[in-house]
Amino acid sequence: MPCYILSDNGNARRLLKKVLNQPIFFETPSALLHALGRVKKGQVVLLDSAIRGYESAGLQTAQLIRQQDPDAQLIMMSDNAAMAARCFEAQVGLIDFIIKQDFNARFFDRLLRAISKANSNLRRILNLRPVPIRLPDGRSTRLFDLTRIVYFTTDSGSHHLIIHEVDHQSRIRASMRDLAAYHQNLYRVHSSYVINIAYLHLYQPSKHSLTMVTGHQIPVSRHYAGALRQALRWPTNKQGLAEPVNIH
Known part of the structure; x- marks a missing residue:
């Protein structure tokens, strides 16, 4: 499945493109939200907490996505560990909150496990949903x-x-x-x-x-x-x- 990614960091986009199978990148929340509004609900979304210097951009985007799509599988990445508490308090239902740590092997291992869990959740949701x-x-x-x-x-x-x-x-x-x-x-x-x-x-x-x-x-x-x-x-x-x- 594709992974929708909100990040304006060129280095992050380059490294994520090498690791993920179907990454789809967006540099602004509005572009991401517009794209998600045109596809079926229940997508895997990776959000950078800070966009263009605004540290809450990722969290606010997650809140907007959650309002429109209860099945969306949201993963947050951040340089700021303090954002984890804010995301928890906002109750946006994150699959994981991952500290970037310069995009080392540990980061990518945790990210891939989070995406695997997200896809598993979506399969379970689909299987439980009635099919008339x-x-x-x-x-x-x-x-x-x-x-x-x-x-x-x-x-x-x-x-x-x-x-x-x-x-x-x-x-x-x-x-x-x-x-x-x-x-x-x-x-x-x-x-x-x-x-x-x-x-x-x-x-x-x-x-x-x-x-x-x-x-x-x-x-x-x-x-x-x-x-x-x-x-x-x-x-x-x-x-x-x-x-x-x-x-x-």
Whole structure:
């Protein structure tokens, strides 16, 4: 993910550019705020506490960002250790406050760990956020939260499907054949099973089975195994056979 950086220090920008994968630099708070207003919420932002000699510029920018985006992951860097207390009192929800220390190895190690934590937080926020999905139910449709659906299976002897959610089951009148088309996370792995790939924990190609995070064991037929491997880019061993992969 990109990292939005507020800094007017040329040396800092040069060094950060060498270390970070996708840095996007801004020299003024207004330019940064304008850019953040044009992208989706939930970005990683690194703020220099002092801009153009104004020591509270970074903190005030953090406050404005927090008002607009509760998911933003904010990291502050500063030459002034006293700013840490001011940031804490302002309750802007910083991931970390890092003293620059002439941009030494210790600084960059802590910065990279803070950015890693920020990205992890954003993934968790995304996973917990409801994803509405409308599924067919006979001549009508029903609204579900995809983040709670683990897998689907057929209801033997009927034209219904059973939706196995995290804490209960539901039944809909629908075709297993068309189900995967309703969302990119839905994968058919067997004539009688469609999974939510977000809940996949372990896939064992040699055993033609997979295990969901919930512990459910689900068969994988040869007909659908190829598409599943391609989607997940399974590694192969020296014999060219796909190996078991633990997703989490």
